[in-house]
Amino acid sequence: MYQSFNPTPRTLMGPGPSDVNGRVLTAMARPTIGHLDPEFIRLMDEIKALLQTVFQTENELTIPISAPGSAGMEASFVNLVSPGDKVIVCQNGVFGGRMADNVRRLGGQVVLVEDTWGRAVDPHKLQHALQTHPDAEIVAFVHAETSTGVMSDAAELCGLVSDAGRLSIVDCVTSLVGCEVAVDDWGADVVYSGTQKCLSCAPGLSPLTMNERAIERLKSRSLPVASWFLDLNLVMGYWGEGQTRSYHHTAPVNALYGLHESLLIACEEGLAQSWARHRRNHLALCAGLEALGLEFIVPENERLPQLNAVGIPAGVNEALVRQQLLQQFNLEIGAGIGALAGKIWRVGLMGYASRAENVFLCISALEAILSQNNAAINRGVAIDAAQAIYEAAQD
Ligand SMILES: *Cc1c(COP(=O)(O)O)cnc(C)c1O
Numbered sequence: 001m002y003q004s005f006n007p008t009p010r011t012l013m014g015p016g017p018s019d020v021n022g023r024v025l026t027a028m029a030r031p032t033i034g035h036l037d038p039e040f041i042r043l044m045d046e047i048k049a050l051l052q053t054v055f056q057t058e059n060e061l062t063i064p065i066s067a068p069g070s071a072g073m074e075a076s077f078v079n080l081v082s083p084g085d086k087v088i089v090c091q092n093g094v095f096g097g098r099m100a101d102n103v104r105r106l107g108g109q110v111v112l113v114e115d116t117w118g119r120a121v122d123p124h125k126l127q128h129a130l131q132t133h134p135d136a137e138i139v140a141f142v143h144a145e146t147s148t149g150v151m152s153d154a155a156e157l158c159g160l161v162s163d164a165g166r167l168s169i170v171d172c173v174t175s176l177v178g179c180e181v182a183v184d185d186w187g188a189d190v191v192y193s194g195t196q197k198c199l200s201c202a203p204g205l206s207p208l209t210m211n212e213r214a215i216e217r218l219k220s221r222s223l224p225v226a227s228w229f230l231d232l233n234l235v236m237g238y239w240g241e242g243q244t245r246s247y248h249h250t251a252p253v254n255a256l257y258g259l260h261e262s263l264l265i266a267c268e269e270g271l272a273q274s275w276a277r278h279r280r281n282h283l284a285l286c287a288g289l290e291a292l293g294l295e296f297i298v299p300e301n302e303r304l305p306q307l308n309a310v311g312i313p314a315g316v317n318e319a320l321v322r323q324q325l326l327q328q329f330n331l332e333i334g335a336g337i338g339a340l341a342g343k344i345w346r347v348g349l350m351g352y353a354s355r356a357e358n359v360f361l362c363i364s365a366l367e368a369i370l371s372q373n374n375a376a377i378n379r380g381v382a383i384d385a386a387q388a389i390y391e392a393a394q395d
Helices: 022-028 038-055 069-080 094-105 123-132 154-163 212-219 232-239 253-269 271-292 318-329 356-372 382-394
Strands: 011-013 061-065 086-091 109-114 138-142 167-171 190-192 206-210 307-311 331-335 344-348
Touching (some): 011 356, 022 253, 038 206, 038 253, 061 232, 069 094, 069 138, 069 167, 069 190, 086 094, 086 123, 094 138, 109 123, 123 138, 206 212, 271 307, 271 356, 271 382, 318 344, 331 356, 356 382
Parallel strands (some): 011 331, 086 109, 138 167
Antiparallel strands (some): 061 206, 331 344
C-alpha cells in the first residue's frame, strides 16, 4: 500500500526551488489557524512590511500572490493590459518570451525588443522602441533571466521607461535578495518575485508590489480584469488595511508562515550582506568551474551571482551527468531550457544554498562525475581555485 512520502534530502543547486532553510520548514509545520483570525491578520501585516523592506519600496500595495512566480507575472499583465494595448517586451531568454505570451493572450499587441540569449537587455534598443512606439504605454523586462544567467540593468531600463512616461513591469523572481532590487530608487511601477529562488522559501507564492501610477491605470480600466482570482481590486480588499478585510480566497496559511520566516531571515542577515554573500560564492564557484575547463556563456559583467550558466564539455551526455550527480551526490543542478536546452548546465547558488560548502560540493562532485565520463577536464586544480577566492576575500 501507499505510505507517507519521505523524499531523499538533496542539495538544490538548480534554477529553483533552492534549498529551504530548516527554520522555514519548521515555521510551516506550526498549527494552521483561520485566515481571518486576528493573529493571522497581524502576520499578514508583518509580511507586507517585510516585503516592503526586501523590495526597498514604500508601495502600500505590496503583497504575496497566493500562487508561484508565474502567477505574479500573470497578475502584473492581466491587471494592466486590456485588449488592443501595445506593450513593449524585452526578450533575452525564456521568461521574456512568457511575458510576451501573456500580452498576446490578453489581446494585447507585442512590440518585441530582442537580445541574444546570454546577453543583457540593450538599453539602446529599448530607447529606440520607445521612440518608434509612442503609443506603447507599458514596458516589460526580466531583471534576472534565469534561463541564461544574465542580469540586466534594471535601474537604467526603468529610468528610460519612466522618462518616456510609460509604465514598467519588472520580473525580479530570481533577483530578489540575491542581488540588489530597489523598486523605489529604480522608479519601477510593477515588480513581482517568487519565494523559491533567493528567498529560500518553499515554492508557491509570488510577492508583488505596485505603485500609485500603476494602481491608477488599474482603477481607470474600462473593461474588468479578465481574471477573477488575480484581479488586484479584489485581492486588495483581502490584503488591505485593518480589520475590514473580507473573504476573497483562503490564504495558504502555512505557506505564509514560511514566507514570514524567510523574510525574517533575509532581514536578520541584511540585504547588502546577502548580496555580498551571493557574489562571493559565485566568484568562488566561477573560479572552480573555469579551472575545471568549463566556460560561462555570459560575459563577466552581465553574470548573475545566483545562476551560473556553463557550456557542456565536448562529447559529454549532459543529462547523464545530472542524473549521476543526483544519484551519487544527491546534488541537483539544472538543465538548459528553450533555445539552450541540451547546451548548458545551470548551477544555482540561491539564498540558503549560496554557501561555501555547496560551492566545494558542486565543484568536487562535477570533477568526479566528469572524470567518470572521460571528459577532457583539468583535474586536481578546481578546489584550489575556489579556495583562493575565499582566501582573497578574507584579506
Ligand atoms: C522561476 C521564474 C519564474 C516563474 O516562477 P515559478 O515560481 O516557477 O512560477 C518567472 N520568472 C523568472 C525569471 C523565473 O526565474
